[in-house]
Amino acid sequence: MLQNVFINCISAFLPNEAVSNDSMESLLQPVATRPSRVRNLILRSNKIISRYYAIDPKTGLASHNNAQLTAEAVRMLGTQGCDLDTIELLACGTTLPDQIMPNHALMVLGELGLPPCEAVATAGICLAGTMSLKYGYMAILSGLNSNAVATGSENVSSLLRGHLFTEEMAVRSKDLEKNPELAFEKDFLRWMLSDGAGAVWMSNKPNSTRDGISLRIDWIDQKSYAGELESCMYAGAEKLQDGSLRGWREYLPQEWLEHSTFSIKQDVKLLNDKIIEYTVTRPLLELVKENRVDPEQIDWFLPHYSSAYFRDKVYKGMHHAYCDIPQEKWFSNLSTKGNTGSASIYIILEELFNSGRLEKGERILCYVPESGRFSTAFMHFTVV
Numbered sequence: 001m002l003q004n005v006f007i008n009c010i011s012a013f014l015p016n017e018a019v020s021n022d023s024m025e026s027l028l029q030p031v032a033t034r035p036s037r038v039r040n041l042i043l044r045s046n047k048i049i050s051r052y053y054a055i056d057p058k059t060g061l062a063s064h065n066n067a068q069l070t071a072e073a074v075r076m077l078g079t080q081g082c083d084l085d086t087i088e089l090l091a092c093g094t095t096l097p098d099q100i101m102p103n104h105a106l107m108v109l110g111e112l113g114l115p116p117c118e119a120v121a122t123a124g125i126c127l128a129g130t131m132s133l134k135y136g137y138m139a140i141l142s143g144l145n146s147n148a149v150a151t152g153s154e155n156v157s158s159l160l161r162g163h164l165f166t167e168e169m170a171v172r173s174k175d176l177e178k179n180p181e182l183a184f185e186k187d188f189l190r191w192m193l194s195d196g197a198g199a200v201w202m203s204n205k206p207n208s209t210r211d212g213i214s215l216r217i218d219w220i221d222q223k224s225y226a227g228e229l230e231s232c233m234y235a236g237a238e239k240l241q242d243g244s245l246r247g248w249r250e251y252l253p254q255e256w257l258e259h260s261t262f263s264i265k266q267d268v269k270l271l272n273d274k275i276i277e278y279t280v281t282r283p284l285l286e287l288v289k290e291n292r293v294d295p296e297q298i299d300w301f302l303p304h305y306s307s308a309y310f311r312d313k314v315y316k317g318m319h320h321a322y323c324d325i326p327q328e329k330w331f332s333n334l335s336t337k338g339n340t341g342s343a344s345i346y347i348i349l350e351e352l353f354n355s356g357r358l359e360k361g362e363r364i365l366c367y368v369p370e371s372g373r374f375s376t377a378f379m380h381f382t383v384v
């Protein structure tokens with residue numbers, strides 16, 4: 001017999017103090033002492049005014065690694081009354097863990113020093129966080145577990161530092177002057193991404209306190225269109241003319257430096273051409289036709305978009321899917337918390353859940369796209 005699954009507590013951890021637009025380049029460091037030519041353009045477009053980095057502003061060194069960020073978010077669940085020693089399942093999603101192996105969840109469990117439990121890491125980009133949440137949801141739904149903690153986290157600033165691109169600038173300066181788009185695909189993301197972690201406590205029972213709320217998970221739907229489209233966002237590889245990826249193991253170590261192979265890259269043209277059709281309109285149209293989404297019944301829409309540039313485009317894509325949810329029902333904190341990838345939906349949910357604005361019976365629809373190779377997730381919750 002399937003069990004109901006409830007989100008009882010949500011936490012978010014954002015490292016250090018908020019970083020303004022004016023101070024972010026000094027913290028990340030310029031590339032080869034040259035101020036970015038596109039920073040102001042990108043910031044005007046994404047409308048992010050503050051974000052957080054796991055960088056000590058005094059020393060310029062890392063203040064946290066990815067596992068430590070995640071562990072801090074889990075510890076904050078403990079301050080909300082969750083007994084961390086009773087965790088049965090820890091599911092952790094992230095884009096880039098601190099190491100290739102062991103997996104990210106094991107490192108988080110080690111940071112926490114918790115009693116033995118099942119620990120699962122989910123791979124991906126933005127969907128890594130929804131995959132971990134879905135794993136925990138399915139484990140409780142099936143009756144295999146009575147509780148689970150799921151997380152999403154990113155420590156992307158470790159790959160955005162200016163000095164990491166110095167070798168490539170020295171080797172390829174002439175090429176980059178002739179073809180500035182080669183640099184744009186990497187520099188673009190330096191002003192888009194930031195650090196943070198979020199965690200949720202799920203169980204088979206709602207909160208028992210008189211005034212406490214929980215979110216009943218009604219369903220989680222994920223879909224990938226990787227069989228139809230080439231890669232759009234990638235790291236540890238180079239994209240070839242035919243659209244395929246050539247992975248880091250096919251290059252010499254010196255070439256990793258010359259090409260900044262491990263930096264995060266984005267095919268911006270492909271992103272603009274396909275992201276709405278494949279992560280909004282097509283999947284949402286299916287959900288509407290299946291009567292799983294009724295726009296008139298949605299009280300809150302929580303979209304994770306990487307830039308305010310996409311807000312109206314998402315809305316237009318929803319119209320094409322016959323799903324008009326007015327923007328006054330939308331909730332986003334992108335402008336103040338930044339784009340934290342797989343952690344973003346947790347950080348959005350945490351702010352709304354703990355705001356006192358939710359009322360019993362309200363329905364929440366979450367949207368999480370991933371441009372890696374065009375995948376998407378929608379999640380439906382009811383406030384109880």
